[in-house]
Amino acid sequence: MTVRLGLRLALRGGREAAVRLALVAAAVAAGVAVLLSTLSLFNAFQDVAGRPCWECTTGPAAGGRAIGAAPGAVLWNYREDVYAGRTIKRLDVAVLGPGAPAFPGLAALPAAGRYHVSPALAELLDTVPSAQLGDRFPGVRAGLIGRAALSGPDELAAVAGRTPQELAGMAGTVQVRAVSAGPAAGDTTALYRHGFALAGIGLLVPLLVLIGNATRLAAARREARFAAIRLVGATSRQVNVIAATEAALGALLGAAGGIVLFQAVRPALANVAITGERFFPSTVAPSALQYAAVLAGVPLAAALAALWSLRRVRISPLGAARRAPASAPRWWRVLPLPAGLVLFAGPVFWGDDLDPVLGDAGLALVMLGLITGGPWLTWRAARLVARRPRGAASLLAAQRLAADPKAGFRAVSGIVLAVFLGTAVAGIVPAVVSGQLAAGGGTLNDVLRASFERPLPPDASAELLAGLRARPGLTVLPVYDRGLAVELPIPPPACYPGCKVDAMLRDVVVCRDLARFPALGGCPAGAPAVATAFRRLLGIDNMLSIARDLPIVATNNPAFRDDVTGLGLSGVLVRAGDAAAREEVRTLLAGYLARTGSADLPQTFAEVAEARAVLLRQAERVALAVVVVTLVVAGCGLLVSVAGGLVERRRPFTLLRLSGTPARTLSRVVLLETAVPLVVAAVLAAAAGLGVAGPAVDALAIRNAPTALPGPAYFLTAGGGLAAALLVIVAALPLLKRMTAPDDARFE
């Protein structure tokens, strides 16, 4: 019966109840739509991350005997091609006998002279001249590659059938018996998961604030109504049930509306290239369980929020009374913020690496400090304004904020986390990106590096070096493999903290060659050659790590004998300033790399840096997307809060207008009440964000990197979001004028 009464009050309680219900439902719907959008993008991402990574398939290098019939085996040559800046995944296969391994997205691997392409590539092939693209795929187009093998609708991929003889002659061909079915093991997956987790935290707070604000709409009138119900004999429990029912109903309608809204935006969502590429539209969807969780969880959260909001209110039959007078927030509420910053930045300051556990704990504390410290700062700011008010508006706004800073800050708390997270990421990424390109003072950017899987035999090494040295304009640094059998002086000298000397110093460079690459370091005086740990320089794909390792050769590196004859190459560095010469070197190196089974492409350090920078920019895009959706949710919460505050104070505002206060002054009061905590909180959050970004950049030991400020996308997102928030308030002001019109004054 009590539940029914709650439903009756919410559904058939007249115009005001209908407006309140509609506001709650609309606010919750917006929040739910954003939540479902985030969930669906995460699901799509998970779908891509979990797809079988056929590109990861490896096998032994194909020798001459591999050409013969071998049931269940194929020759496999995977590489990446480029068209107009877009990567094409290209697989050439030669089936060696019956029972060829299954390939995701294809019923069977194509026979020689036939090829399958992804739908996007098929479209491209149909639209561009064959001399530009189609001729790269000799044979007949036999069909399309299915979704199972693709990351998204825009992916360009081709699987071409070749004869065993053709493939055996191609560099990088391996023999495989099974296509890799596991997901790709890349650190970017963890990066994105972390990003989505942060998005989850970033969204959760404003969502809860939104639901909380929505359930608090017109709280004073609601409490008066509950008092009237208490007067006729309702128990506190019955009042709680009524309050929870009302809130849950609004949230349920909002959740259902949010699902409808989400369905409307879903097609557009599928076009969001959050990781740089679009997802398949069908994967951009929440699961049935997630729908159910939203439909059940949001009303439950609203009901709990309603009960929570009543916890400090004693509803007596004569009215509502606060259980305890709202005391001014104390200074210690801000303590988690500096504590978190110390926890996060302390280890870096004291010269250690960033501890992941301490770092996460520090981040959590910073976010907690922003939320708990916000009311105190709002109170301080309000007191400051109240001390020297510039007029009636600032006096009214400041005193109200000072009287209840928690409520004032609550409305903007969602925005604070968005600004914090956005600033932190936007502060780190540009520094890291510029640090990537600045490794070695930028002098390595035009240096190609090639690392052989196994040491290149001495004769082939000599041949390669002769070929390289014959070309004008190149500077070559051969890196020889000394082998573990060659003894080092005992005890081995230290290289740098943590490195294992005997395992690491496998390489040898000749000092006169090294001298042409000063960024890499210098030999001990008089040494003809040195043992080094050059392999790290050749294999690592993070320029920040490389920069940290520089100089790779120092005066304490052990000297090596002058004669390196008889040693094979473990890698080579070639500086080629001219782009054409660089491509020639790349082509030359490709054959030698394939001979050692290396699948790596020779890349310049600038290209290595750029590959990492692309990932980082993607992460930044994810972070800014999080900021955008968080700002949307927080903006909804702000709108609800402002509208609710207006409804709540209709009577005192009308009385002020009746006594001659201009509507403009009241508008300024409302604007100031929201703008003061908003600006204070945003500045604090941005400062905290930079406070986290700074140590993180330091922890990454980015050398030679110029100070990088957040990019324009950040200022556009965060600044635009804050401006939008202020616009939201301004948009609500005409409502204030109408609500407080003296002509409509009627209170009882």
Added chain:
Amino acid sequence: MNGTPRGQETTVTPGNAPAPRSTPVSGDPVPGDPVPGVPVPGAVIEARGVTRSYGSTPALRGASLSVAPGEILAVMGPSGSGKSTLLHCLAGIFTPDEGEVWFDGGRLDTLADARRSELRRTAFGFVFQFGQLVPELTAADNVALPLLLGRVRRRAAYERAHAWLDRLELAGLRERRTGELSGGQAQRVALARALVTGPKVIFADEPTGSLDSLTGERVMELLVGLARQEGTTVIVVTHDARVAACADREVVVRDGRVTDPYAGRVPR
């Protein structure tokens, strides 16, 4: 207590109202004072040495009062004298800081909140100056509300609510929300709601305070008339001498104590 208006079965008129008891001035024990822990025989509701403060401001300083079944008592006094506080203590809305409140032979002030809520639902009725009706509900909903909260079946609750609204000449306003009613109509709805459960006591706090004199008189006429018909005790707090004139007896609250303005005189 059934919910059917009882006027048909019982008629209680001012003439057969119980003889008023003289109320001693609080704090001055006299022979025959009630024994602590024992209800006064014949009193339906009683306050004994009740004190109640708002923070450091005392509102009641040992107020004592007993009211007989079917009696209509007017509580008068200047603003801030504590008369409303006394009413709220008698109704179990406030718990006294000290003293006892007895209802129907049992202690009221020591009851748990849920039990006091139940009493408000079943044994008490309230008519206040304003703010007592739920604006989101219709007149019929408001009248049926205490019955619905008491788990009376919906159909029965509305039948009884409609009967009372008809009796108070509000039949055409059943589906109106209370915000759409005039002050007098709203007070009649409140009266119907107060009577629908067949209460033993109706507490009225300035029931005509927001009404014009004619409407106020009509409301008081209905309140007193129906209370007499139903045999219901009425305790009405008022400033208005015309309202007090409708009562069988009046007491004055001054500085938190109850005094009988006619003490020592021949009862009216």
